[in-house]
Amino acid sequence: MFQGIRFVPDDTKIPFMRYSRFGFFLSAFLCVSALLVFLIDGLNYGIDFKGGTLIEVRTHGGITIGDLRGRISGLELGEAELQEFGAPDNILIRLETQPGGDAAQTAAVSKATQALGKDVEIRRVELVGPKVSAELTQEGTIAVVLAIIMVLIYIWFRFEWQFGLGAVASLLHDVIITIGVLSILRIEFNLNIIAAILTIIGYSLNDTVVIYDRIREYLRKFKKMRYVDLIDGALNSTLARTVITGTSTLIALLALYVFGGEVIRGFTFTMIFGILIGTYSSVFVAAPVLIILGSVRETKAEAQKARP
Amino acid sequence: MLNFSRWKTLSILFAVLLGIIFSLPNVVSREVWSRLPLVSQLQPLVLGLDLQGGSHVLLEVDRTDLQNQLSRQFIGDIRQALREQRIAYSGLGRTANGVSVRISNPADVDRAMDALRPLSQPVSIGLFGEAASNEFNVRRDGNVIVFELTKAGLESKIGRAIQQSLEIIGKRVNALGTTEPTIQRQGVDRILIQVPGLQDPDRLKALLGQTAKLQFRLVCDSQPQAEGERPPLECEEVPDQDNAQQVMWVQTSSRATVDGEDLTDAQPTFDSRSNEPVVSFRFNQKGALRFGKLTQENVGRPFAIVLDNKVVSAPVINEPILGGTGQISGRFTTQEANDLAIVLRSGALPAKLTVVEERTVGPSLGSDSIRAGVFATIIGTIGVVLFMIIGYGFFGLIADLALFANLAMLVGLLSLLGATLTLPGIAGLLLTLGMAVDSNVLVFERIREEWRSGRSPVSAIETGFRAALATIVDANVTTFVAVAVLFGMGSGPVRGFAVTLGLGVITTVFTAFTLTRLIIAWWLWSYRPKEVPL
Numbered sequence: 001m002f003q004g005i006r007f008v009p010d011d012t013k014i015p016f017m018r019y020s021r022f023g024f025f026l027s028a029f030l031c032v033s034a035l036l037v038f039l040i041d042g043l044n045y046g047i048d049f050k051g052g053t054l055i056e057v058r059t060h061g062g063i064t065i066g067d068l069r070g071r072i073s074g075l076e077l078g079e080a081e082l083q084e085f086g087a088p089d090n091i092l093i094r095l096e097t098q099p100g101g102d103a104a105q106t107a108a109v110s111k112a113t114q115a116l117g118k119d120v121e122i123r124r125v126e127l128v129g130p131k132v133s134a135e136l137t138q139e140g141t142i143a144v145v146l147a148i149i150m151v152l153i154y155i156w157f158r159f160e161w162q163f164g165l166g167a168v169a170s171l172l173h174d175v176i177i178t179i180g181v182l183s184i185l186r187i188e189f190n191l192n193i194i195a196a197i198l199t200i201i202g203y204s205l206n207d208t209v210v211i212y213d214r215i216r217e218y219l220r221k222f223k224k225m226r227y228v229d230l231i232d233g234a235l236n237s238t239l240a241r242t243v244i245t246g247t248s249t250l251i252a253l254l255a256l257y258v259f260g261g262e263v264i265r266g267f268t269f270t271m272i273f274g275i276l277i278g279t280y281s282s283v284f285v286a287a288p289v290l291i292i293l294g295s296v297r298e299t300k301a302e303a304q305k306a307r308p
Numbered sequence: 309m310l311n312f313s314r315w316k317t318l319s320i321l322f323a324v325l326l327g328i329i330f331s332l333p334n335v336v337s338r339e340v341w342s343r344l345p346l347v348s349q350l351q352p353l354v355l356g357l358d359l360q361g362g363s364h365v366l367l368e369v370d371r372t373d374l375q376n377q378l379s380r381q382f383i384g385d386i387r388q389a390l391r392e393q394r395i396a397y398s399g400l401g402r403t404a405n406g407v408s409v410r411i412s413n414p415a416d417v418d419r420a421m422d423a424l425r426p427l428s429q430p431v432s433i434g435l436f437g438e439a440a441s442n443e444f445n446v447r448r449d450g451n452v453i454v455f456e457l458t459k460a461g462l463e464s465k466i467g468r469a470i471q472q473s474l475e476i477i478g479k480r481v482n483a484l485g486t487t488e489p490t491i492q493r494q495g496v497d498r499i500l501i502q503v504p505g506l507q508d509p510d511r512l513k514a515l516l517g518q519t520a521k522l523q524f525r526l527v528c529d530s531q532p533q534a535e536g537e538r539p540p541l542e543c544e545e546v547p548d549q550d551n552a553q554q555v556m557w558v559q560t561s562s563r564a565t566v567d568g569e570d571l572t573d574a575q576p577t578f579d580s581r582s583n584e585p586v587v588s589f590r591f592n593q594k595g596a597l598r599f600g601k602l603t604q605e606n607v608g609r610p611f612a613i614v615l616d617n618k619v620v621s622a623p624v625i626n627e628p629i630l631g632g633t634g635q636i637s638g639r640f641t642t643q644e645a646n647d648l649a650i651v652l653r654s655g656a657l658p659a660k661l662t663v664v665e666e667r668t669v670g671p672s673l674g675s676d677s678i679r680a681g682v683f684a685t686i687i688g689t690i691g692v693v694l695f696m697i698i699g700y701g702f703f704g705l706i707a708d709l710a711l712f713a714n715l716a717m718l719v720g721l722l723s724l725l726g727a728t729l730t731l732p733g734i735a736g737l738l739l740t741l742g743m744a745v746d747s748n749v750l751v752f753e754r755i756r757e758e759w760r761s762g763r764s765p766v767s768a769i770e771t772g773f774r775a776a777l778a779t780i781v782d783a784n785v786t787t788f789v790a791v792a793v794l795f796g797m798g799s800g801p802v803r804g805f806a807v808t809l810g811l812g813v814i815t816t817v818f819t820a821f822t823l824t825r826l827i828i829a830w831w832l833w834s835y836r837p838k839e840v841p842l
Contacts, residue, residue: 003841004701010760056673102368102662106517109666110510123673125509129664132366143797147790154789158782192732195794195802199739199809202790206743206783210750213779241753244699245746248692252742255688256735261680263358263673264731271739 007247008240016235016283017228017291023284027173034180041183046190047126049140051097051133053109056124057116059089068093071115077108086262090123102129140194144175147201159212166289167208170281174204178274187266196270203249204278207242208286214238215290231287246279310770310829320822324713327815330720353723355504356730356804359678361671362504363512367477367661369469369497371462374659378457378465382407382444385427386455393423399452406444406456414451421448428455431464466497469658473499477661479654480515499661509668511647519660520651522568523614524599526606527622528557549618549638556619558612566602570595574652576645579637585645588635589652596632604628613638615648681734688738689715696745700752702841706827707748714744714819718812730804740812746783747820751776756842765840766832773825780820784813 047054059068065082068091072080078096085092095112098104105127113122128136148171156164175197182189214234222230250272257268312320333341333352342348357364379402386409390397396412397420409424411417428444443461447454470493481489481501489503506512528543532555539545539557548554559565573590591599602611603625612622613636620638640648669677693711696704718740722729755772763771788810795806831837 002701004697004699004704007699058672102664106513106663106666110513113510121670121672123670125666125668127663127666129662131368132665139797143793147793150789150793151786154786191802195732195805198790198794202787202809203743205786205790206746209783209786210779213782217775237757238753241746241749244749244753245743248695248745248749249739249742251691251695252688252738255691256684256738259680259684259687260735261677261684261731263677264735267732267735 006240007243012236012239013232014236014239015232017232017288020284020288020291023280024288027281027285030180031173031176034177034183037180037183038176043179043183043189044186046188047094047128047133048190049133049137051105051128051130053095053105053112053128054124054126055093055095055109055112055116055122056085057091057093058121058123059091060119060121063120065091068116068120071117072112075108075111075115077112086265090262097130097133102131105129136191140191143194144197144201147198148172148175151201151205155209155212159216162290162293163212163216165293166286167205167212169289170208170278170286171201171204173281173285174200174274174277177277178270181273182270187269190266192264192267193270196267196274199271200274200278203275204281207246207279207282210241211235211238211282211287215287227291231290235283235287242279242282246275249275310766310773310825310832312826312829317826320826323818324717324823327713327717327720330724331716331718334719334723351723351726353719353729354726355674355678356728356733357502357504357667357674358669358731359674359681359729360504361506361669361674362502363506363509364665364667365501365503365509365512365516365663366494366665367473367499367501367516368664369466369473370660370662371466371497374465374469375457375462377659378462379407382427382455386424389423389427390420393419395420395423403454403456406454408452408454410452412451417448417451417453420453421446424453424455428461431458431460463496470497470499472658473661476654476657477501477516480650481512483650483654484512484515498664505671506668507671509666511643513663513666515647515651516661517663518651519616519657520568520654521616521656522571522652524566524568524602525558525560525612525614526565526602527610527612528559531557546612546614546617546619549615549620556612556622558614558619566595566599568652568656570598571652574649576642576649577635579635582637584637585640585642586635586637587640587645587649587652588633591632593632596630599632599634600628600630604630677731681731685734685738685741689741692741692745696748700842703748703752703828706824706831707745707752709827710748710819710824711741711744713823714812714815715741717815717819718808721811721815722808727807728804729808732802732805733808736805736808736812740809740816743787744812744816744819747776747780747816748824750780750783751820751824752842755840759840759842765837768840769828769832773821777821780817784817788813 057068065084069080069082072082072093077098081094083092084090093112095108098108109125109127113125116122148168151171152164152168155167178197178200182193187193211234214237215231218225218230218234222233225233253268253272253275257265257272260268329347330350332347333350338352341350383400383402386400386407390409395416397409398412399408399410401408409420411420425446428442428446430442441458441460443458443464444455445458447456474491474493477499478491481491481503484503484506486503486506489501491499491501494500501512501516503512528540530540532539532545542559542561543557544560545555546558548556570592571589572592575588577586577588578584579586607625607628610622610624613620620636623637636648689711693708696707696711698704700707715737718737727733751772754776755769758771758775759765759768791806791810791813795803795810
C-alpha cells in the first residue's frame with residue numbers, strides 16, 4: 001500500500017478571510033475593468049452572432065494570403081478579413097453580412113469559392129444569415145441568464161438565501177471577468193464560447209457548493225465558533241480537494257488546448273481561464289459574501305441574545 | 309455503506325460490463341466486430357458533421373414568394389367565381405396583404421359576397437382540429453370587397469408547403485447518392501438538411517434553391533424592340549436564363565400554357581444530332597393531351613420553355629408532338645442537365661426556399677479534427693491517471709479504475725443512445741474525465757479527515773462515504789442544471805457537448821458510489837488493513 005504526495009500539507013491554516021478584503025478589492029477592480037473593456041471595445045463577435053460567412057481554406061504550392069486577398073477583393077463583397085489559422089498554409093476568410101437578405105449570402109459564398117480557384121482546398125464554410133444570427137444571440141443570452149437564475153433557485157432551496165446570493169455573486173464575477181478577457185484578447189465569441197461559459201458556470205458552482213456544504217456542516221457542528229474562523233476552517237479543510245480537482249480538470253483541458261486543434265482552441269482557452277477564475281471566486285468571493293450578508297445563525301443568535 | 313448484497317455486487321459489475329461491451333465497437337475495427345456473435349449489431353458512435361465532414365443547411369420558406377403565389381391563385385379563383393355568377397367587376401388585384409375586387413354594379417355586391425365567401429376556407433389549428441379562423445378575412449368597403457390573408461391562413465399554408473417540400477427535397481438529396489442524409493422540419497417555416505460526406509455543397513444548394521416550376525408557353529407575336537417597353541395584353545415579360553437583360557414576351561393565357569406538373573419522368577441524355585446534353589421528359593396522359601393539342605395548333609411558331617420564370621430556350625414547333633415526350637435543350641453542361649432532370653423528376657417546390665444557415669466541413673478538416681481530438685483525449689487521460697496516482701497512491705489506482713469504468717460506460721451509453729460525437733463532444737468527454745475524479749477526491753479527502761480524527765479504517769471509510777454523498781449530489785446537480793440549459797438552447801455541436809457532459813455527470817456519480825465503494829470494501833474485507841494509506 002503506497003501513499004500519494006500531499007499537495008496541500010495537513011493542518012494548513014490559511015487565514016483566507018483576512019486576505020479576503022484584498023481579494024474583494026482585486027475582484028471589484030477586475031470586474032469593473034472587465035466591464036469597461038467590454039463596453040469600450042465590445043466583443044469580437046463571430047458569425048454566429050454577427051452573421052456573415054467564414055471560409056477556411058488550405059493553400060498548396062506557395063499561394064500566400066496576399067494572393068487570396070487579391071482574388072477576393074475584386075468581387076465587391078464588402079470588407080473581407082483574411083488571417084492565418086493555426087498554420088501558414090491554413091487561412092481563414094471572413095466576409096461580412098451582404099446587403100440584400102438571406103439569398104445574397106449564399107450568392108456571395110459561391111462567388112467567393114469560385115474566385116478562390118481550384119488550387120485552393122476549401123476546408124470549411126460557415127454561413128449564418130442575418131435572421132439566424134439574431135436568433136442565436138437571443139438564445140445565447142437567454143441561456144446564460146436562465147442558467148444563473150436556475151442555479152440561484154436550486155441553491156436557495158438547498159441552503160439559505162445568503163448562500164444563493166453568494167453563489168450568484170461569484171458566478172457573475174466569473175462570467176464578467178471571462179468576458180472582459182475575451183474582449184481584451186479579441187477571442188472570437190461564438191456558440192462554442194457560450195457553451196464554455198455555461199460549463200464555467202457549472203464548474204464554479206460545483207466548487208462553491210462543495211465549500212458551502214462544508215460551511216453548513218460546520219455551522220451545525222461548531223455552534224460557538226466565530227463565523228470568520230468557521231469559514232476559514234471550512235475553506236482549509238476543502239482546500240486539498242479544491243486544488244486536486246482543479247488541477248486534474250486543468251490537465252485534461254491543457255491536453256485539449258495543446259493537441260485538440262485550432263477549431264476549439266478559443267473554447268478550451270475560455271474554459272481553462274474559467275476554471276482558474278472559478279476556483280478563485282469560490283474561495284475569495286462566494287465565501288466572504290456570506291460574512292457580509294451575515295449568517296442565519298448569527299441573526300438567530302442575536303435574536304436569542306435579545307431575549308432575556 | 310460498505311456491505312454489498314450479492315445481487316447488488318453483481319448488478320454493479322454487470323452495469324460496468326455492459327458499458328464496456330457497448331463501448332467496444334468504437335475501439336475494435338468494424339470488420340472484426342461484425343463477425344462476432346450476439347454483439348455484431350451494436351453500433352459505434354455516430355460522428356458529427358464536423359468530424360466526418362459534410363453539409364448542414366437550414367432552409368426557410370420564402371414568405372413573400374408564398375404570399376405572392378397564394379394571391380395569384382386566389383385572384384384566379386375570384387375571377388372564375390364572378391364569371392360563373394355573371395357579375396361584372398373591375399380592378400381585381402393585389403393589396404399589401406391580400407386581394408381586392410371592385411364590383412361594377414352596387415346592386416350586385418351582396419350577391420358577389422355570397423359567391424366569394426366560400427372561397428375563403430376554414431383553417432384548422434390546435435390539437436383537436438377545431439376551425440378557429442378562415443384563410444382570409446372577407447370585408448366589404450363600399451363597392452369593393454377586400455380579402456385579407458389571416459395569420460392562421462398563412463401559417464397553415466406554410467405548414468403545407470413545408471410538408472410538400474420535405475418530400476421533394478428528400479427526392480432531390482437522395483439523387484445525390486450520399487449516405488444517410490437527414491431532412492427534418494425545424495420550427496414553423498424551416499427545414500434542416502444534413503448530408504454527411506458531401507464533397508460539393510454548392511451543388512446541393514443549387515439543387516435545393518430551384519423551385520423547378522416548368523412551363524411550356526407560347527411566345528407572343530410581337531417582341532420588345534426597345535428597353536422598357538410594356539408587353540401587350542395577355543403577354544408577360546420573362547428574362548432569359550443566361551442574360552437577365554434580355555427579355556422575351558410570352559403568353560399568359562392558360563390555353564397557351566402547359567405546366568410541368570404533369571411530367572412523369574425526366575432523364576438527362578444527349579441530343580442525337582448536336583450531341584449536346586439535353587433533358588428528355590415524358591408527360592402523363594393529361595399533360596400529353598394538352599401538350600399535343602398546343603403543338604398541333606401552333607406548328608411553325610416558337611414556344612418558350614420557362615423554368616422558374618426564366619426562359620431556358622425557345623425552339624420552334626416543327627411538328628405536332630403527340631407522343632407526350634420531348635426534350636429541353638439550353639446549352640447545358642452534363643451536370644446541369646443531370647441536375648435539371650433531378651429537380652424536374654422530384655417535382656416543383658411549392659415555394660422558394662432560401663438558405664439561412666450553412667455549415668460545411670470538408671473531409672480533410674474533419675479527419676484532422678478527429679485525430680487531434682483522439683490524441684488530446686489520450687494525453688489528457690494519461691495525465692489525469694498519473695496525477696491521481698501521484699496524489700493518492702493506492703487509492704489513486706482505485707480512482708483510475710473507476711475512471712476507466714466511467715469512460716467505458718459513458719462511451720457505451722452514448723453509443724447505445726445513438727448520440728452524435730462532435731468536436732465539442734470530445735471536449736465534453738475529456739472535461740468529464742477531468743471532473744469525474746472530483747467525486748473520488750471528495751470521498752478520499754473525507755475518509756482521510758475521518759481517519760486522522762482517530763477513527764478505525766472501517767469506520768473512517770464508512771463515514772467518509774456517507775458524508776461525501778450529500779456534497780457530491782449537490783455539486784453534481786448544479787452542473788447538471790447548467791448542462792440542461794445548454795442542451796435546451798443548443799443545436800448541433802453544442803448539444804453534442806451538453807449530452808456528453810450531462811451523461812458524464814450521471815456515470816460519474818454512479819461509479820463513485822458503486823464501483824469505487826465496492827473496490828474499497830473488497831480491499832477492506834480481504835486485507836483487514838490497520839491503516840488507511842491516504
